[in-house]
Amino acid sequence: MITVEKLVKTVKKKQLLPSRKTILNDVSFRVQEGKVISIIGQNGAGKSTVIKSILGFTQPDSGTLNLRAGTTLGYLPENPYYYDYLTLRELLWFSASSFGMKKVDFPEKAKAAVEQVGMQAELGNRLRTFSKGMTQRAGIAAAIVHDPDLLIFDEPMSGLDPVGRQMVFDLISGLRDRGKTILFCSHVLSDVERLCDEVIIMHAGEVRRHLTREDLVLAQKETEILVPLSAQVKQILTTAEYRFKTFTEHLSLYVETDKINQTLDFLRRKEIPVVNVQSSAVTLEKIFYDVVADKEESCGL
Amino acid sequence: MWPLISVTFLEGVRSRILYGIFLFAIFVVFLSIIFANFFMQDLGKVAVDFNLSAISFAGLLISASLSVNLIAKDLDKRTIYFVLSRPITRVQYVWGKYLGLLTVFLFAYLLLTGISCLVLVYLKSEYVNYFGSFNWLAYLQAVYFDFIKIMVLNSIIIFFGVITTSSFVNLLFTVSTYVVGQSISDVIHFISTGRGQESLAPATAQLITVIKYIVPNFEAFDFKVISAHGMLVSASEFGYFTLYGIVYSVIVLCLAAMIFKKKELL
Amino acid sequence: MSRRISYLLGLVLLIALHLGLYSHTFTAKGELDKKARVNYVLPAEFSRVAALDFQGLAADFQLLQGIFFIGDKIDRQEKITALDWDYFTRIIKAVIKLDPYFYDTYHFSTGMLTWGSGRFQDAIDILKYGRQFNPDDFRFPYHIGFIYFYFLHDAQKGAQYFEIASKIPGAPPILASLASRLAYYKGNYTFAINLLQRMLSAERSPEIRQYYQKRLTALQGALLIEKAVQKFKIDFLRLPDSIQELIDKKILETLPQDPYGGEYILLESGRIYSTSKFANAPQKKTTAGSTADVGE
Numbered sequence: 001m002i003t004v005e006k007l008v009k010t011v012k013k014k015q016l017l018p019s020r021k022t023i024l025n026d027v028s029f030r031v032q033e034g035k036v037i038s039i040i041g042q043n044g045a046g047k048s049t050v051i052k053s054i055l056g057f058t059q060p061d062s063g064t065l066n067l068r069a070g071t072t073l074g075y076l077p078e079n080p081y082y083y084d085y086l087t088l089r090e091l092l093w094f095s096a097s098s099f100g101m102k103k104v105d106f107p108e109k110a111k112a113a114v115e116q117v118g119m120q121a122e123l124g125n126r127l128r129t130f131s132k133g134m135t136q137r138a139g140i141a142a143a144i145v146h147d148p149d150l151l152i153f154d155e156p157m158s159g160l161d162p163v164g165r166q167m168v169f170d171l172i173s174g175l176r177d178r179g180k181t182i183l184f185c186s187h188v189l190s191d192v193e194r195l196c197d198e199v200i201i202m203h204a205g206e207v208r209r210h211l212t213r214e215d216l217v218l219a220q221k222e223t224e225i226l227v228p229l230s231a232q233v234k235q236i237l238t239t240a241e242y243r244f245k246t247f248t249e250h251l252s253l254y255v256e257t258d259k260i261n262q263t264l265d266f267l268r269r270k271e272i273p274v275v276n277v278q279s280s281a282v283t284l285e286k287i288f289y290d291v292v293a294d295k296e297e298s299c300g301l
Numbered sequence: 302m303w304p305l306i307s308v309t310f311l312e313g314v315r316s317r318i319l320y321g322i323f324l325f326a327i328f329v330v331f332l333s334i335i336f337a338n339f340f341m342q343d344l345g346k347v348a349v350d351f352n353l354s355a356i357s358f359a360g361l362l363i364s365a366s367l368s369v370n371l372i373a374k375d376l377d378k379r380t381i382y383f384v385l386s387r388p389i390t391r392v393q394y395v396w397g398k399y400l401g402l403l404t405v406f407l408f409a410y411l412l413l414t415g416i417s418c419l420v421l422v423y424l425k426s427e428y429v430n431y432f433g434s435f436n437w438l439a440y441l442q443a444v445y446f447d448f449i450k451i452m453v454l455n456s457i458i459i460f461f462g463v464i465t466t467s468s469f470v471n472l473l474f475t476v477s478t479y480v481v482g483q484s485i486s487d488v489i490h491f492i493s494t495g496r497g498q499e500s501l502a503p504a505t506a507q508l509i510t511v512i513k514y515i516v517p518n519f520e521a522f523d524f525k526v527i528s529a530h531g532m533l534v535s536a537s538e539f540g541y542f543t544l545y546g547i548v549y550s551v552i553v554l555c556l557a558a559m560i561f562k563k564k565e566l567l
Numbered sequence: 568m569s570r571r572i573s574y575l576l577g578l579v580l581l582i583a584l585h586l587g588l589y590s591h592t593f594t595a596k597g598e599l600d601k602k603a604r605v606n607y608v609l610p611a612e613f614s615r616v617a618a619l620d621f622q623g624l625a626a627d628f629q630l631l632q633g634i635f636f637i638g639d640k641i642d643r644q645e646k647i648t649a650l651d652w653d654y655f656t657r658i659i660k661a662v663i664k665l666d667p668y669f670y671d672t673y674h675f676s677t678g679m680l681t682w683g684s685g686r687f688q689d690a691i692d693i694l695k696y697g698r699q700f701n702p703d704d705f706r707f708p709y710h711i712g713f714i715y716f717y718f719l720h721d722a723q724k725g726a727q728y729f730e731i732a733s734k735i736p737g738a739p740p741i742l743a744s745l746a747s748r749l750a751y752y753k754g755n756y757t758f759a760i761n762l763l764q765r766m767l768s769a770e771r772s773p774e775i776r777q778y779y780q781k782r783l784t785a786l787q788g789a790l791l792i793e794k795a796v797q798k799f800k801i802d803f804l805r806l807p808d809s810i811q812e813l814i815d816k817k818i819l820e821t822l823p824q825d826p827y828g829g830e831y832i833l834l835e836s837g838r839i840y841s842t843s844k845f846a847n848a849p850q851k852k853t854t855a856g857s858t859a860d861v862g863e
Contacts, residue, residue, distance in 0.1 A: 011567065049567065055386050057566040075386035081378035083308055085315040090308075098304040098387035142383070152386075339631055341772040343670045350623035357620060431771070434670075450620075484616045523620040530668040 001071060001150060001181050002031040002054060007063035009049060009205075023049050024060065025205045033068075033149075036172065036182045038192040040284075041202035042292055047185045048078060050202070051154055054183075071150050072099065074143035078154035078185075080135065084128040088119065088138050091127060092145045099146040113145040116171055132159040140171065151175060153184035157191060169195065193284040201291050208291045216284060223260050225253040226275040227267065236270050245290075250275055302397040305389060309371070309401020314408060318366045322359050323412070329355035330417045337424055344428045345435035349529040352417035353443050357525065359413055360406065360451045361479075368402055368455050369472045372462035381566060395558040399459050406451050414444050436531035442539075443528035449546035450522035454479060456550035456557070457517070463561040481512065482519035489513060517549050608657040611664030618665070626666035630675070633658035637679055638774050652684045659693060667700040675772055677710055682778035687718050705738035756790040781826045782845060788823030789831060789839045795819040796837050806837050 009024035024046050031037050039047045052058050053065055055075060067073075082091055092110045101109065114120050117137040122130070130138060136159050143151060156172070157165050165188070172195055175182060186192050192199060193216065201209040227233055229250050237244050237253065242263075245252045255263045260277070267274055313319060333351030337344045375381040384394060421440070425432045457478050461471040492506055521542055524534070534542070609617075609629075618625035637655055640647050659676040662669065677690040691711055698707040709732040716725025733742040760783060767779045795813045800806060802818070810833050813819040825831055829843020 011565075052382075052567060055382070057382060057385065059565070073386065075382070077379055077382040077386070079379070080383060081380055082383060083312060083380065085312055086308065090311065094304045094308050095387060098389055100388070139383070336627070336631075339634065340627075340671045341770070341775070342674045346623070346669055346671070347627050350627050354621050354624045430769075434668075480619065483619045487616050519620065523622075525620060526623045526626075526666055526668065529623050529666075 001033045001068050002183070003064070003066040004029050004050070004054070005064045005066075007050070007053060007060045007065065009046075009053065009058065009060045023205050024053070027063070027202075027205070027207050029200055029207060029210055031181060031183055033181050034176075034179050035197040036176050036195055037184075037198045037200065038196045039183070039185050039200045039202055040187070040189065040192060040288060045202040046205040047202055048154060049205075051152055051183070051185065054152065067150075072146060072148040074146065074148035074151045076136075076139050076143045076151075076153045076156055079158065080139040082127050082135065082139065082142070084130075085126065087124055087126050088114070088130075088141070089123045091138060091142050092123075095142040096145050099148075101146055109145055109147065113141040116144065116174070117141045118167055133161055133164045136160055137164065137167070140168065144171075144175070149181060151180055151182045151184075153182065153186075155185055155187065157186055157188045165191070189285045189288060199284060201288055203291050209287065211284075211287070222254050223257050223277065225255065225260075225263060225267070225277050226250045227253060227272050228275060233272055236272070240266065302389070302393045302400070304387075305384070305394065305397030306401040306404060309398055310404040310408070312371070313363075313367055313402070313405030316367055319363060319405070319409065322362045322366070323409070325362070326355045326359035326413050327416055329358070330413070330420050333420060334424060337428070342431060343434065343530075344424065345432035345531075346529045348421055348424045348432075349435065349440055349443075350525065352421060353440070353447070353525045353528065356410065356413045356417060356444060357447045357450075359409065360447060361454075363406065363409060364451060364454055364458060364475070365472060367405065368458045369462070369475065370468045371398055371402065372459065373466060373468035373471060376466045376566075385566070391562045391564075392558040395459060395463065395554060395561050399456060399554055402455050402459075403452060406448065406455070410444060410448050410451075414441070434529075434531035436528075436533065439524075439528040439531045439533050442533060443524040446522040446524045446542065449543060450519055453517045453519070453522070453546050453550050453553075456553040460553050460557040460560075463557050463564060478516055479519060482516045483523075484520075485509075485513055485516055486518055486520045518545075522546060608654070608661050611661040614661065615665060622665050623669075626662050626669055626672070629658060629665065630662045630669070630672050633662070634675060634772075634774075637683070641683075641774050641777065647683065649684075652680070652686060655679065656686070656689055663693065663696055667697060670697075670701070670704070670706065673697045673707070673710070675775070677714070678772065678775040678778070681714055681718055682775065682782075685718070687714050690714055703735060703737075705732040705735040705742065708732040708735070709738070709742065756786050756793060760786050760790060784826045785841065785843075785845050788825060789841065791823055792819065792831055792833075792839045793837075796833070796839065800837070807833065809833060810839075 005028045007024050007027040008022070010020040010022050013019050013021045027046070027050060029037075039050060041047050049058065053060050054067065055073075083094075086094070089110060092113060093106060096106055096109060097103075110123065111120070114123055117140050119134065119137055119141060122134065122138070127135065127138060136156070140153070140156065143153070153172075156168050160168060169191055172182060172184070176195070197213055199209070199211045199216070200207055201211070227250060229246065229248075233251060234244075234246070237251065243254045245254075253263065264274065264277075330352050333348045333355075336351060337348045340347045375384065381394075385391065389397070418440075421435075425435065454475070458471060458475050461474045462468075465471055465474070488509055492509060527534075614625055614629070615622060633655055636658070637647065637651070640651065655676070659672060662672045666672070673694055677694055680686040680690040680693070691714055694707050694711045694714075698704075698711070701707055708728040712725045712728030712732060715721040715728060719725075729742055732738055763779055763783045763786070767776060767783065770776050770779060792810060792813065795818045796807060799813060799816065799818050803816075807813055807816075810819070810822065810831055814822060823831070825841045825843050825845075827841065827843035827845055829841040829845075831839050831841050834840055
């Protein structure tokens with residue numbers, strides 16, 4: 001549905017001596033129809049820029065961007081502000097009518113949209129009176145009122161309380177069940193992990209990981225072995241090409257679960273004491289932190 | 302584009318600023334009843350001066366508050382993303398905002414003209430002998446041309462709005478353009494006199510000639526004095542002035558749309 | 568409850584204090600401003616540009632400034648100096664540049680400059696300037712003619728302008744014959760009174776009305792005595808020796824007062840004139856014009 005290839009984007013740095021800063025560097029990915037894809041990354045990693053490029057708000061320096069022809073799109077901006085002098089109904093009508101919806105179809109569609117975000121009672125109220133969470137939900141309603149094929153949500157969970165968050169969670173899974181393609185950015189990694197078919201991890205303007213659901217499941221099949229930290233141990237493990245992470249007092253060794261015995265044997269042979277063996281929750285969060293800490297080599301995926 | 306026009310219209314008519322300006326203008330209109338009494342013969346002229354100035358000033362105030370903030374607010378509060386993620390092109394956005402603004406002004410001008418006409422009807426019945434040169438058509442003619450002026454001014458506001466994200470900078474640019482546009486014909490007149498030719502450096506004179514073609518000649522739309530004395534322009538002049546206003550606005554908006562099309566909305 | 572009352576009482580006191588302070592500051596500041604008044608007029612070249620597209624309104628306000636300045640002096644019966652009239656003339660010349668079509672400016676200023684200060688040429692200049700912009704308004708040549716005729720005793724020029732005025736569409740039919748009639752009736756108080764009464768009835772400016780009214784009273788006084796002289800002539804077949812004789816013979820009940828402060832005198836021809844020459848005593852300039860009422 002969306003194909004992004006070798007996207008490069010630089011911006012002028014406003015300094016005494018102007019220089020260019022790369023904010024997207026060779027970004028490529030593909031969003032398939034009916035999938036839920038999330039882009040995660042730190043602030044400034046380039047997530048929003050990718051989305052804004054897809055929406056045409058900004059022109060990339062090079063690379064191509066393809067959106068399947070005839071795709072209708074629903075977009076929820078980050079920290080949205082809408083025309084707060086409008087009522088929710090007028091906001092939805094603005095959104096729907098700009099997509100060419102007819103007036104006769106509108107009441108039903110609007111009702112469906114507000115029901116999904118739990119704002120049936122607010123249709124006639126001005127947006128000015130809404131709280132941050134309500135505004136967020138109103139924005140989601142405006143993004144889905146015309147029943148688009150592709151939904152792009154920028155931080156849909158931000159500003160929401162736990163109940164609202166659950167509501168959005170249910171909403172996205174409901175949309176997924178109805179076969180919609182969804183691309184979203186989020187900081188709430190546990191939600192991302194539970195919702196997404198694919199996860200793109202961005203860092204410093206680059207796509208560092210593109211994980212599928214299988215990758216995530218696989219990642220959870222690892223075991224973590226803790227050994228005391230010393231230069232000698234580190235040396236041995238590096239030579240043996242183990243993947244490990246250094247902590248303050250120990251090293252964590254990551255092995256696939258079926259290779260535990262083999263590894264323990266190796267450690268015993270090298271007289272390295274084992275402090276603990278635990279099932280490694282190399283969940284999304286862990287992968288994400290590794291990427292952010294630029295420790296690609298230590299985490300095997 | 303219709304959704305955008307109607308939303309912009311709602312933004313205008315639901316803005317509290319607009320009603321503050323209305324109250325002010327209506328106050329000035331009623332002031333004309335008092336001030337007319339200070340004069341002796343041309344009471345109609347004085348009443349028309351006050352009423353037209355009230356409408357015109359209200360137009361300027363709405364431009365300086367509502368219009369100047371219109372695009373700046375969208376860019377600043379990122380509403381622009383919400384709008385442009387719909388099938389609304391950037392060119393449509395510029396035109397939609399502009400036409401929406403014009404509907405707000407149309408509403409404001411109709412309302413204020415209606416009120417001022419009521420006051421004039423009252424004054425005219427009260428001082429029937431002193432409304433000699435008064436002419437309803439001339440009065441409406443002045444309001445009409447003031448509206449054309451607002452049309453041009455707002456195209457310039459939209460233009461500066463897509464260049465700068467700061468509404469204050471936009472306001473400064475617009476006010477400068479307005480002042481220059483109002484006085485340019487006086488300046489040109491001054492240059493054409495012998496006194497001006499002596500005192501101005503040739504480079505300055507040339508610069509002014511260039512400005513003459515860039516900045517709109519706002520004075521061309523000032524029919525307040527003429528209308529206050531009941532004079533009407535000929536049909537061809539009427540058409541000519543109107544066309545000048547429309548052509549200028551369209552050029553400015555096309556430029557604005559071109560710039561906005563290339564604008565990075567990061 | 569008592570707290571509420573004392574609160575209200577305090578409020579009433581404060582309001583009373585406010586009213587007192589207000590009226591004091593209002594008058595005191597007015598006095599101060601008058602002392603510090605700089606009789607400066609914004610040059611029209613500047614105010615034209617500064618007023619942007621509000622030139623009509625700017626003209627209204629500048630004219631008001633002039634009307635209030637002179638009107639205030641007349642109300643207070645202060646002496647209007649030559650400098651004051653210079654200032655007034657400057658204001659007017661700025662206003663007519665701002666809005667050359669505004670008839671009030673011409674009307675008020677020429678009224679003031681002729682009746683008030685005897686600056687006839689200034690008045691004519693202003694009217695001639697206005698005529699360029701208002702060629703279809705008969706009032707401009709009419710007033711020019713009036714000044715020539717009435718104040719400057721230039722019957723030829725006066726008639727010339729009356730004729731111009733009478734040919735402009737919309738001019739009152741009476742204008743056509745006015746020149747000849749004025750010439751014929753020169754010195755006839757009845758005609759002058761009728762003319763003044765007509766002008767007075769159409770006049771809204773209190774300052775100008777005041778001038779008309781004063782002249783009217785003076786002329787009516789003269790007319791009254793003149794009629795008594797006529798009666799005396801019929802009764803006694805000779806002219807009275809003095810106005811006093813009219814009273815002594817009970818033909819005139821009381822002696823009318825000359826509002827200009829002069830005394831009515833009996834001329835040898837039997838006509839009545841005044842020692843004030845129907846002009847405000849200290850202003851010599853106006854005396855030149857006033858004899859028009861009675862003829863040489």
